[in-house]
Amino acid sequence: MQNLAALKEKLNLPKRIVITTHVKPDADALGSSLGLAGYLMKLGHQVCVITPTDYPDFLTWMEGNEDVLIFEGNEEKAQYLVENADLVFCLDFSSLTRIGALGEMVRDSEAEKVLIDHHLNPETFAQxxxxxxxxxxxxxxxxxxxxxxxxxxxxTKAMAEALYAGLMTDTGNFKLPSTTPHVHNIVATLMELGADISKVSHNVYDNSSLDRMRLLGFALSERLEVIEGTPVAFFYLTTEDKKRFNYQTGDSEGLVNYGLGIKDVKVSAIFIEDEGKVKISFRSFGNIPINELSRKYFNGGGHKNAAGGVSFDDLETTINKFKELVQGQTKELNYEA
Structure with missing residues (x-):
């Protein structure tokens, strides 16, 4: 870590600390934030986790959730906390643009910043x-x-479970190539520290609302397509679909992964209408760099096998563009990988 000794020295005395993470936090973002918050509080620091937006209900079981400050609707309080912080920890995002309006507050704060992340192209703003x-x-x-x-x-047990949730989900239940021996060693340690991995899995994966389950069934039967002549599948959800199933934050979480469950499919995507834009998630298998396609054509990026993007065209135009791209007009997808 860059400047580890200096950070360790700074943490020797009580500090006012803000932890923040990206818009629409997932299990890794929130689990990392709450796990770190628990640790820093044990050291005697005053800590507040601020998320730019709300997050899925199936993550609210984590210890410390009740004290998380959601920026939207609490802008003045968030600004006060950021302006008066001694340290701001920025977790699971590489650029301050990923935390919306909160990003400029963090940038302008006199607090020293700590960036902890695993995404590409980190912005230079942290000490x-x-x-x-x-x-x-x-x-x-x-x-x-x-x-x-x-x-x-x-x-603690609670901290271990929060960190385990992040590892479990970002490795696709330990199926992705990023699942290294080091990851398994960490999991073993977290279990030794008391993490109940069955409880965590149940809370994240087996805690859906009835509407969410019905949306999943609908998407699989009515909104799943495989592009002819390619190993590519995709889902889409319209605004009307979302209204029909009382869509809540996180209801489409993990849906894109079902595409990779189809025999011979190596790339999966989901396109979701969202107030004048289309939100996109991509997944791929093996050596297919789906983040390159996302970055080049859909204003996004991410990891090699998991990326996100956004389109400002309408849903139909966006899907047609994707179909044309994967039917051989680009070299980004190496289907033989």
Whole structure:
């Protein structure tokens, strides 16, 4: 880690600390944030986790959730906390643009910044940086940081479960190539520290609303297509679909992965209408760099096998563009990989 010794010295005395993460936090973003918050509070610091937006209900079981400040609707309080912080930890995002209006507050704050992330192309704004695209999840890096500071024994059961949630989800239930021996060693340690991995899995994967389950069934039967002549599948959801199933934040989480469950499919995508734009998630298998397609054509990016993007065309135009791209007009997808 860049400037580890200086950060360790700074943490020796009580500080006012803000932890923030990206828009629409997932299990890694929130688990990393709450796991780190628990650790820093054990050191005697005053800590507040601020998320730019709300997040899925199936993540609210994590200890510390009740104290998370959602920026939207609490802008003045968030600004006060950021302006008066001694340290701001920025987790699971590589650029301040990824946290919306909160990003400029963080940039302008006199607090020193700590960037901990595993995404490509980190922005230069932090005095302390723990960054690696080799890490499976930001939760892995949070564990590594605590270990570097010599404090693994300070990780409580609740902290271990929050970090495990991040590792479990960002590795696709430990199926993705990013699942290294180091990841499994961390999981073993978290279990030894009390993490109930069955409970975490149940809370994340088996905790859906009836509307969400019905949306899943509808999407699989009515909104799933495989592009002829290619190993590419995709889903789409219209605004009307979302209204029909009382769509809530997180209801489409993981849906894109079902495309990769089809025999011979190597790329899956989902396109979701959202207030004048189309949100997109991509997944791929093996050596197919889906992040390159996302970055070049859909204003996005991410990891090699998991990326996101956005289109400002309408849904039909966006889907047709995607179909044309994957039917041989680009070299980004190596289907033989």
């Amino acid at each position: 302390y940086v723990l960054w690696s695209t080799e890490a499976a999840a930001t939760a892995e890096l949070i564990f590594d940081l605590i270990e570097m500071l010599g404090d693994v024994e300070k990780i």
